[in-house]
Amino acid sequence: MAERVALSEDNRSVQNLPTALLLLALGASCSPRQPLAGDRPEHGLWALNSPEPELLGSLREGRQLLLAPLVSRSEEVVRAERTRRGLGLRLEGSARWQIVDLALRAIQHPVGHQLLVGSEGALVVGPSQLPRETLPSVSHLPWLARQDGQHLSTAAVTLVPPDWGILPHSLVLIAGDGAGTPHAVMVDGVPHTLGGGRREALVLPAHAKQNVHVEPGGARLDQAFFARVEEVQGTAGVPLLLRDWERNDGKKTQEGTQPDPWTAPLVAHETLDLWFDPPHRAQPGRTWTVLVEIECAEIETRRAPRTESAPSTGWFCDVTSHLGLENLHLEGPAEQLTIAPTMGPGLAWGDVDGDGWVDLYLVQGSGRPETGPLPNRLLRNVGGDHFEDITLGSGAEATGAGMGALFFDADGDGDLDLYVANRGPDVLLEGDGSGHFSPVPLPASLASDQWSAGLAAADHDKDGDLDLYVTRYLDFDLTKMERGPDMQSYQREDPLPMLPFAFPAGENVFLRNEGDLVFEDVTEELGLTDANGRGMQPIFWDFDRDADPDLYVANDVSFNVLYRNEGDGTFQDISYRTGVDDPRGGMGLAIGDVDGDLDEDLFLTNWQLEANALYLSNLYSPYEAKHRRASFHDGTVAAGLVGSIGYTSWGAVLFDLECDGDLDLFVANGYTSPDYESTGICVGQPNHLLTNDGSGRFTDVSASAGSALLRALPSRAAAACDFDRDGDLDLAVTANNSVLQLLRNDAPRTGRWLGLRLLTGDTGSPAIGAEVTLRSGNQAWRRSLGAGTSYLAGNPPELHFGLGTVPDRIQAEIRWPSGATSNLELEVDGWRTVREAN
Secondary structure (H helix, E strand, O other): OOEEEEEOOOOOOOEEOOOOEEEEEEOOOOOOOOOOOOOOOOOEEEEOOOOOOEEEEEOOOEEEEEEEEOOOOOOOOOOOOEEOOEEEEEEEOOOOEEEEEEEEEEEEEEOOOEEEEEOOEEEEEOOOEOOOEEEOOHHHHHHHOOOOOOOEOOOOEEEEOOOOOOOOOEEEEEEOOOOOOOEEEEEOOEEEEEOOOOOEEEEEEOOOOOOEEEEOOOOOEEEEEEEOEEEEOOOOOEEEOEEEEEEEOOOOEEEEOOOOHHHOOOOOOOEEEEEEOOOOOOOOOEEEEEEEEEEEEEOOOOOOOOOOOOOOOOOEEEOOOOOOOOOEOOEOOOOOOOOHHHOOOOEEEEOOOOOOOOEEEEOOOOEOOOOOOOEOEEEEEEOOOEEEEOOOOOOOOOEOOEEEEEEEOOOOOOOOEEEEEEEOOOEEEEEOOOOOEEEEOOOOOOOOOOEEEEEEEEOOOOOOOOEEEEEEOEOOOHHHOOOOHHHHOOOOOOOHHHOHHHOOEOOOEEEEEOOOOOEEEOHHHHOOOOOOOOEEEEEEEOOOOOOOOEEEEEEOOOOOEEEEEOOOOOEEEOHHHHOOOOOOOOOOEEEEOOOOOOOOEEEEOOOOOOOOEEEEEEEEOOOOHHHOEEEEEEOOOOOOOHHHOOOOEEEEEEEOOOOOOOOEEEEEEEEEEEOOOOOOOEEEEOOEEEEEOOOOOEEEOHHHOOHHHHOOEOEEEEEEEOOOOOOOOEEEEEEOOOEOEEEEEOOOOOOEEEEEEEEEOOOOEEOOOOEEEEEEOOEEEEEEOOEOEEOOEEOOOOEEEEEEOOOOEEEEEEEOOOOOEEEEEEEOOOEEEEEOOO
16 A cells, blocks of 8 residues: 655654555655745745745645754755744745644654654654665765755666665655656556655555666656664654744734634734744754644635746856756765865866867765765766766776866876875876776875865976876874864864864975876975965966966965966965965965956955955066066955955856956855754855956845855855856856756856867867967957866866957967967857967
């Protein structure tokens, strides 16, 4: 007999069910986050959480059970928050419904278990075990772990159960589109209808140790795991008593403590806020889920028909799921009590198969205890229409605690190779130009168990091949952690192992390319160790325009470093004299000419108590290139960038949002400290978008960018790429222990544009280090082509210019890495490939 159930996130078990079951759920395992405008229910129950109420569920006629855990591993799950007034709920009226009865009870259960609400009462599932593998590809595993909005909806999948011994288990599949759309799901060839409500489930018998073949049929499978299923007795749990209430019809507010204030009907748009006594603290290893039992009756009224307009998507549209890019980063234990799992992940853009479409590489974490190691993912861009997962068999499915990644042509053969920085041994992979990779040995210093972070490549000695700089963040060894009285005063709310300055700095590594994929560690020889740096992201940048790449390193809670390339293969530390060594919590970098004076400025992201920094470059001395010098001044306040205080910022991108001819700014934000009382993972923050007025003055326009940008995630890496080749730059943004966002640029275009792919040598390697100046009348733009940017990010080896109002053709001057110069005329509004003449 099939049973329909609704789902939540955690719970308590009392009585075993006699057989193993297969559970398929349509809807979130707990209430999804607040819907967009236009999806607001006529009559709903909301959790009074900060910063704004979140929808637990829409209400219908009859008896209904809703769930609100106090702790959840998933950001998508609405939790009940403890406040000074108690646990708060809001009933919102529609002049159609009346509450007949309302009761709350809290059920204590082991952390990591989930509570289902069935027709006969509550069920507990847990502890969860992921399938041993999925067929055809292990790349499906990340979306199985927890409710996160990442899903499988069309492709069939075979789930191979783990070895659970003699104990009976169930397979739990959780799905839903948030709209209650019915779907016919095939399980081992048998159709089952799922749908009709936001959180429905179908319970079917299943056989232990037998593979299960599932065809979603359009249902959005969001979780799949194995667990024991048990019942909760109807009287289990602790009743929660009403403490206070507040009724508001928009004109006046009534307060009181009288019992059952919900029995009076709510008129349209009237709200009733209720506060209940929270349960006492749970026992160690256990937590609470609040079970809300509510009964509604429909009041017959005559209503005028309602019309609603579709909400605007804003300037950026999250097309991640639509293009087949669902990805969930997983790293760390159940409770993140050290800094180690909080810093990644990175990503890299690059055309791995030479078809002209830029592909995407996603770095994965070390996994969770329930998942084990998970592979990084290589996703092929299929004509800008969708992405295809080609990880399996590509040779790029490295596992480990991943940080940064970078595509670059290490051997000069014209195709892209790949470097992956890990908290652990790094990986160098040789590409064959068709999307396949093979491992390359690294020097012992990079094959060791150290914490690498960011990457940048450039030809520092002008010998025709790309050298590599790898930052090492921390010497992360708990036995080396400082524990003196001074350190104790800095703990605040975080334990000591969460603080970067509690650990010694790692030693960065400079790899000189000797040709034939042989790299030599020459860090000490060149004086580039930066032993006190706590390096995050490096960038090669010819700040003085003397035709050799200089090196800047953003350091966390340490002095930042600028090394000037002396032109003879050596570097000089000029950080102090240039004023760009400010020891804030440096994270990410972006280079670009923000004020239109034809030299490239430096933007630096910092920790939440410090503003991000904009260092404006001013070149002086008009003489030969080797005698040029640059000064910097902090233009943060004048540029209108002080609003970053209160946000921990990571990846940064300077790009022309609307092709009007100046560089705008995107900043990825997200805290490092976990939400100890709820998810146990890093606290999310909205990302920022700021537009440039053409003079270097920025305005925060995040609110106009759309809901995708306002979503609070623990974002990390960010990199721009015109993946669909429509002429504007889109953004890929990773998040720690959360989901990838691919944000398509739909901003109104106000000007023309030009994209350039610069190639050099007989094989057509990307011309890393080239500088391009475009001119039209009295207008001019300058960009340089680098490799490695933002935070833990690999940029595509190409340049994009927004041009504003220009004629059909424009003058271009290209200074190649070899020192040669090309002058040519280029047609605008397209991607052009330019190869250096032999």
